Every structure is written in structure tokens, then in C-alpha cells.
Amino acid sequence: MLGSRVNLKHIKPNRLFNKNILNNASITTSKLTIPISSSIKAKSNNVNSNLYSKSIFNQILNNNNSYKRFYSTNEQKQQEQQEQKSQQQQQQKEEKVNEDEEIEQSEPNKKVGRWLLFSCGLVGAMIVIGGITRLTESGLSMVEWKPVVGTIPPLTQEEWEAEFEKYKQFPEYKKLNMGMTLDEFKQIFFWEYSHRLLGRVIGVAFFFPFVYYLKKGYIDRSLAKKLSVVFLMGGAQGALGWYMVKSGLDEKLIQGEVPRVSQYRLAAHLGSAFVIYTALFWFGLGLVRPAAIASNPNLQNFAPKMKKYSHAVAGLIGVTAMSGAFVAGLDAGLVYNTFPKMGDDWIPDDIINPKIKPAYKNCFEHDVTVQFQHRVLACITYGSILALTAFAYRGRKALSPKARLAVNSLAVMGTAQVILGISTLLTFVPVSLAASHQAGSLTLLTIATWLLRELKKLPK
Known part of the structure; x- marks a missing residue:
């Protein structure tokens, strides 16, 4: 610009673009002096105006793009929700179909299970009646085994007298019941006859439903094989019973x-x-209440130990019950009728009979030894039940309510069984208490089996 002069006398070289200095500076021309700050401000206003316009435009553009993105996102969400809803509806339909199929499949299983539990109840009743038959010394009253025609008892006076005459020919009458009347014979005959008749009823009640359910396809191949073994065992049980009775009829035996x-x-x-x-109860309970494996993380360390201890307790219950059979067979309950000591000693002097060779046979043939070992086994079993109950209490949160109920029931029944056993011993083995004690052992085994079935739902 010609003739222009910039008054820079107040500006230092290193402060040329300082804002305060520029505000005080001016441009002088021949006609007009224009302050530099005004010129810069005007240009700045124009620039700011342009920038503002551009920012407004960009904001509108961005808002438009955001709206488009928002709209497209909403469309995608709606589509995803519709797809999820349709998938859920399809899944619900499939689940309903599966539930219907499970109901259809479980109903036959429950029918088979209820039949097996009913058969189990009949076997349990037969065990109790068998115990009463032994306690009343009625087992040798029927001296013949007629699986078919033996179903019909004596009906006339002549038939009863003929049956009584047969009984008189055998050692039990000659050595124990000499002078027994016909009415007394009828009483012991009743228990043995009832025991045998119930065995036949069980055979019929098991065989025909088994064939029916097998033809209907309600029983799979695996279970059919197992139940066939149970049926054969039932048939062999009758023969084994007669084999047992013969040992009391033959003087040589x-x-x-x-x-x-x-x-x-x-x-x-x-x-x-x-x-x-036990087999019938196990299979029946498994069909009526099938196991569903639990998925509780607290079970990893607890479940294997609980199962192992429960199996050990169930085994002890079975062994103790079998030792009770030797007590009944030898009338060992009448040897020492004191508790906790046997007479005046914890271990009696005659615990070993030197005439019995080898010495270990005392555990099966000497009445004192048999009673002593039954006492010891009973105490060990009861202590194990209490220990199992305490262990289960520590991990009670990991057990189902029914498993906890089974454990508690086992402890209660174990206590009742100990009381029954001691009472039977102290009162010289009355039939009522002794029969209750034997039924108690069966009940205890039933509860232990129930517990094992509930624990089957725990992970391995």
C-alpha cells in the first residue's frame, strides 16, 4: 500500500503477534488511518461467520446421519426381537412336545415301578411271617413239600388228623411236642401254611404282570434280564426253603x-x-422316582464320600441282619439276657467252645459267640449310622430334602432298632418283640436302600 506507514514504535520484534500490541497498532494512509485490530476483527468476524455456517451445516448433516443410523438400528433391533420371539415360541413348542413324550414314556415306567414296589411289599410281608414262623417253632409242622396240590390245606376232620399223624413221625414232636393236641397243631400249621401260601401268591403276582408289561413294551431289555434273574431267585427260594426244612426233619442232619x-x-x-x-425295591423306586443328576458345585468333594459312607453303612446293616439269622437259628438270644455285659463280664469265659473245630466255626455254631458278635456288629452299625448322620449334617446344603429325610429316618430307625434289640434280649425273646426286631432290620435296610437311591442323583 503506497504512502502507508505502520506505527510500530511500541512493538518489540519478539512480541510482533502479541494480542495486546496488535490492539494498539494502526495503519496510516494518506487519507485515513485504520487500526489494525479493527481490520483483523472484521476478517475474524467473516471467518467466524463462515465457520459457524459450516458447523451448522455439519451438525445438520451429522444429525441426519445419526437419525439414519438410529432408524436402521431400531429396524435391526425389531427384527432381532421378532426372530428371538419366533425362536422362543418354536422352543416352547418343542419343549411341550418333549414333555408330552416324557409323560407318555414315564407313565408306563410308573406303572411298572408301582407293580415292583407292590411285589416288594409282598416279599417284605413274607419275611416277617417267616420270622414269626421261626419264633413260634412252626416251620417243621408241614413235613411234605407239594408246590401245586399243597395250596389247599386240610379241610375236614379226617384230613387234619391225617396231617397230624404225619407230624408225629418226626423228631420235633417226639422230642419237644409230645402230647400236643390237634388244636395246638393247627396253630403252628397255620403259620407255616401262610408262609408257603404267600410264596405262591408272590410268584403269581410277579409272573403274569411281568409277561404283560414285557409284551406291551413297558420293560426294556436290560431291566427284563434283571427281573428275570429276580424271578428265578424267587423260584429257587421255594426250593431253598424246603431244603432248610429238611434239615430239621432228618435226625441225621x-x-x-x-x-x-x-x-x-x-x-x-x-x-x-x-x-x-432289595432288588425289587431298588428297581421299583428308580422307575417311580427316576434320578436326575444334581449340578451343585458344592457336591464335588462331598458327594463321593457321602456315597462311599452310605454304601458301607448299608453293607453293615446287611451283615448284622445275617448275623441275626444265626442268632435265631441257634436260639442264641436265650444264652445271656443281660445288657450291656454278658452276665458279669464284657467278654464271657465260655465265648469259645474248644470242642468246635476249627475254632472259627464258633462264630457260626457256638451260641455264645454268635450272640457276642451280633452285639458287637449291632453297636458298630449303630455307631456308623450316627457318624453318617453327622457327616450328612455338615454337607446338608448339598443334599436334596428327600436325601436329608432319608438320612434322618435312618438315624431314627437305627435308634429304634437298638432299643428293640435290647428289649428283646432283656425280656427273653418274646415273639412280639422278636418279630418287631426282625421287621426293624428289614425297615432299616429299606431306608438305607432309599438313601442310596437318592444319592444316585449326586454326581460321581
Whole structure:
């Protein structure tokens, strides 16, 4: 610009663009002096105006793009929600179909399960009646085994007298019941006849439903094989029962002066009945209440130990029950009728009979030893039940309510069984208490089996 002069006398070289200095500076022309700050402000206003316009435009553009993105996002969300809703509806339909199929499949299983539990109840009743038959010394009243025609008892006076005459020919009448009347004979005959008749009823009640359910396809191949074994065991049980009775009818087989059945055969007969009973209960309960594996993280360390301890307790219950069969077979409950000591001693002097060789046979043939070991086994079993209850209480949060109920029931029944056993011993083995004690052992085994079935739902 010609003739212009900039007054920079107040401006230092290093402060040329300082804002305060520029405000005080001016441009002088021949006609007009214009302050530099005004010129800069005007240009700045124009620039700011342009920038503002551009920012408004960009904001509108951004808002438009945001709206488009928002709209497209909403459309995607709506589509996803519709797809999820349709998937949920489809899943619900499939679940309903599966539930209907499960109901259709579970109903036959429950029918089979209820039938097995009913058969189990019949076997349990037979075990109790068998115990009463032994306690009343009625087992040798029927001296013949007629699986078919033996179903009909004597009906006329002549038939009863003929049956009584047969009984008189055998050792039990000659050595124990000499002078027995016909009415007294009818009483002991009743228990043995009821025991045998119930065995036949069980065979019929098991066989025909088994064939029916098998034809209907309600029983799979695996279970059919297992139940076939149970049925064969039931048939063999009748033969084993007669094999036991024969040991009390033949004088050559009778051990000692008192005619009684072999304690070995009695234990085998009772043990076989317990196995059949437990198998029917296990299979029946599994079908009525199938196991569903729990997924509780607290079970990892607890479940294996709980299962192991429960199996050990169930085994002890079975062993103790079998030792009770030897007590019954030898009438060992009448040897020492004191508790907790046997007489005046914790271990009696006559615990070993030197005449019995080898010495270990005292555990099965000497009445004092048999009673002593039954006491010891009972105490060990009861202590194990209490220990299992305490262990289960520590991990009670990991157990289902029914498993906890089974554990508590086991402890209660174990206590009742100990009380029954001691009472039976102190009162010289009355039939009512002794029969209740035997039924108590069966109940205890039932609860232990129930507990094992509930624990089957726990992870391995």
C-alpha cells in the first residue's frame, strides 16, 4: 500500500503477534488511518461467520446421519426381537412336545415301578411271617413239600388228623411236642401254611404282570434280564426253603438234642429273601422316582464320600441282619439276657467252645459267640449310622430334602432298632418283640436302600 506507514514504535520484534500490541497498532494512509485490530476483527468476524455456517451445516448433516443410523438400528433391533420371539415360541413348542413324550414314556415306567414296589411289599410281608414262623417253632409242622396240590390245606376232620399223624413221625414232636393236641397243631400249621401260601401268591403276582408289561413294551431289555434273574431267585427260594426244612426233619442232619433247622440254611434262606426284596425295591423306586443328576458345585468333594459312607453303612446293616439269622437259628438270644455285659463280664469265659473245630466255626455254631458278635456288629452299625448322620449334617446344603429325610429316618430307625434289640434280649425273646426286631432290620435296610437311591442323583 503506497504512502502507508505502520506505527510500530511500541512493538518489540519478539512480541510482533502479541494480542495486546496488535490492539494498539494502526495503519496510516494518506487519507485515513485504520487500526489494525479493527481490520483483523472484521476478517475474524467473516471467518467466524463462515465457520459457524459450516458447523451448522455439519451438525445438520451429522444429525441426519445419526437419525439414519438410529432408524436402521431400531429396524435391526425389531427384527432381532421378532426372530428371538419366533425362536422362543418354536422352543416352547418343542419343549411341550418333549414333555408330552416324557409323560407318555414315564407313565408306563410308573406303572411298572408301582407293580415292583407292590411285589416288594409282598416279599417284605413274607419275611416277617417267616420270622414269626421261626419264633413260634412252626416251620417243621408241614413235613411234605407239594408246590401245586399243597395250596389247599386240610379241610375236614379226617384230613387234619391225617396231617397230624404225619407230624408225629418226626423228631420235633417226639422230642419237644409230645402230647400236643390237634388244636395246638393247627396253630403252628397255620403259620407255616401262610408262609408257603404267600410264596405262591408272590410268584403269581410277579409272573403274569411281568409277561404283560414285557409284551406291551413297558420293560426294556436290560431291566427284563434283571427281573428275570429276580424271578428265578424267587423260584429257587421255594426250593431253598424246603431244603432248610429238611434239615430239621432228618435226625441225621440235626445238630444237638433240640430239633431245629440248620442255621446255615436259615441264613441262606433269609439272605436270599433280603436280596430279592432289595432288588425289587431298588428297581421299583428308580422307575417311580427316576434320578436326575444334581449340578451343585458344592457336591464335588462331598458327594463321593457321602456315597462311599452310605454304601458301607448299608453293607453293615446287611451283615448284622445275617448275623441275626444265626442268632435265631441257634436260639442264641436265650444264652445271656443281660445288657450291656454278658452276665458279669464284657467278654464271657465260655465265648469259645474248644470242642468246635476249627475254632472259627464258633462264630457260626457256638451260641455264645454268635450272640457276642451280633452285639458287637449291632453297636458298630449303630455307631456308623450316627457318624453318617453327622457327616450328612455338615454337607446338608448339598443334599436334596428327600436325601436329608432319608438320612434322618435312618438315624431314627437305627435308634429304634437298638432299643428293640435290647428289649428283646432283656425280656427273653418274646415273639412280639422278636418279630418287631426282625421287621426293624428289614425297615432299616429299606431306608438305607432309599438313601442310596437318592444319592444316585449326586454326581460321581
